[in-house]
Amino acid sequence: MWDYSETVKEHFYNPRNAGAVEEANATGDVGSLSCGDALRLTLKVNPDTEIIEDAGFQTFGCGSAIASSSALTEIIKGLTLDDALKVSNQDIADYLEGLPPEKMHCSVMGREALQAAVANYHGEEWSDDHEEGALICKCFAVDAVLIEDTVRANNLKTVEDVAHYTKAGGGCASCHEGIEEILAKVLAEKGESFDPNAAPMPEIETTPETLAAGATGMTNLQRIRRIETVIDSIRPQLQMDKGDAELVDVIGDSVYLKMTGACSGCQMAAMTLGGIQQRITEELGQFIKVLPDTELPKAQTEG
């Protein structure tokens, strides 16, 4: 049995806004029958204000698909179309107090139904731009298609490269066999073979200049500010557990934190760092390593 949150169960047992909306003027049909999840979202939009006055769903799918549909309709009712489109799949998952990694695609489906319905309202046809593959990395919910595309686009050759670009394999490492198989397949297309001993791609030079012009388009200072904002947003949770975290330094894609109070030496510290890492990575749209300050390179601490 999946480890569903109480909120997921509650929305599954008592779904809100089930059924088609009467006088709907926008419909979004998305999903995949082979996967066993499909959703029709109907909206009643006020043509003058573009406010969603009513939303309803019909879902063929599992418990979390029904709960995600229910959550989506609750979130978007009363929003303008523009504001509704800002709702991310993470917002849906957060509303439900989290979804198991295998089930995150249910929240993605919710967001896509919304895009499809808004397109339908504007008289446009929505076409999906992503394909979903078998889930490879369960720690970070990364599927085979994303890994394969990333390997191909960036000419990746090692498991470390894949973890660096997609996060897949960066957690418990159980999926490394699956990642190696994808690498072997893509490399074989180019007539190359997978070499488990190949050196990972050189890390990007991390001088302040390259950082300023980095992929995120942010200056280093902007980046550090964003990181601090994320840490500030997590701080109340840490303080609830009588702990705290302090930003010590940012070197390239490594963020060094000093865990204080109950967090320091806590067995959960590594997990907490992992959670912070995920938040910062999402916020910056770039893979970031979060490390305890004890990992700071010697020259930094001594110099």
Add this chain to the structure above:
Amino acid sequence: MKGIYLDNNATTMVDPDVVETMLPYFTEQFGNPSSMHAFGNKVGRALKQARQQVQNLLGAAHDSEIIFTSCGTESDSTAILSALRAQPERNEIITTVVEHPAVLSLSKNLEKEGYKVHYLKVDNKGRLDLDEYKRLLSERVAVVSVMWANNETGTLFPVLEMAELASAAGVMFHTDAVQAVGKVPMNLQDTKIDMLSISGHKLHAPKGIGVLYLRRGVRYRPLLRGGHQERGRRAGTENVASIIALGKACELAREHMEFENTTVADMRDRLEQGILAAVPHSFVTGDPDNRLPNTANIAFEYIEGEAILMLLNKQGIAASSGSACTSGSLEPSHVMRAMDIPYTAAHGSVRFSLSRYNSMEEIEKVIEAVPPIMAQLRKLSPYWDENDPVEDPEKAFAPAYA
């Protein structure tokens, strides 16, 4: 409220008699059967008795044909890999598309290592085409591995006949019989089956114990080498308490064989008829005329299995489903797909598997609980309109792939 457990093809309750029989082997009878002293000696004799109890249930000619393993999966892997290693000149395998992952995943992996695997297809009732099978048998085939009974539908394969055909062609025959043992009477000494897998927890013994039946004289290479346990055919200190439990469970299974095929079969039939009569757009999958007495697999159209299971579970009813979502995979059960069950039904397939511990009273409760659950979920389904499916469902709702 006490739950109603209808998921016995997944695992079974350990019989209280079995528990009682095994308990002393954790405490006062803790000896290693290999030891010379009295502590070990008694345990050795108990193991011998357990081996005979398994032998009796299978109708094997010799008790030395019973090799204790850790599980059904280990037995399957041991059998198939042994056949390949013992006959390096043969590099083909014949199996079926509906095998358990214990055989299917291994086969897929062996393909990567260069072996040629033939997967026999099934028709829409899950039956094999024996002509196709006969054509594939050749001196290139190292082993045939075909399940005796399918875990999802209970459909029985004609393994006795298939073993005869394999034998005539000089090919080894293995069957994964984890679902059949204890429900289908067997007398292996009168068959051409060379190897057979058992899993203890499917017949009221604990988890973590299995058996590989290995006919005397069949060429064999161990998976685990080490000590002399199991006559050197499966090294590793014996899981004594569980072996003794499995022996007892086999004795009890023999006593209840008749009961399984009459009383349990009657409960299954009542459950199936009751549900089909009350829920429109539902049907039995597999081959109803030729299956295990305890299994009913019913597909409920236009709804999804995990949602069904969650609502059943809320009422204390345990079953399982072939939907993609229950396993976190992207496709519904390979068994449903192999039978060409449409997606709108395959995802809604629910397996009810009974045991001798169920009662007709429980069955009636389930028959009452099921129809409202299906109605509740269909109300949410985009394929459903009031009391019937929408007209031309697959056209009326054809979502963009996402």
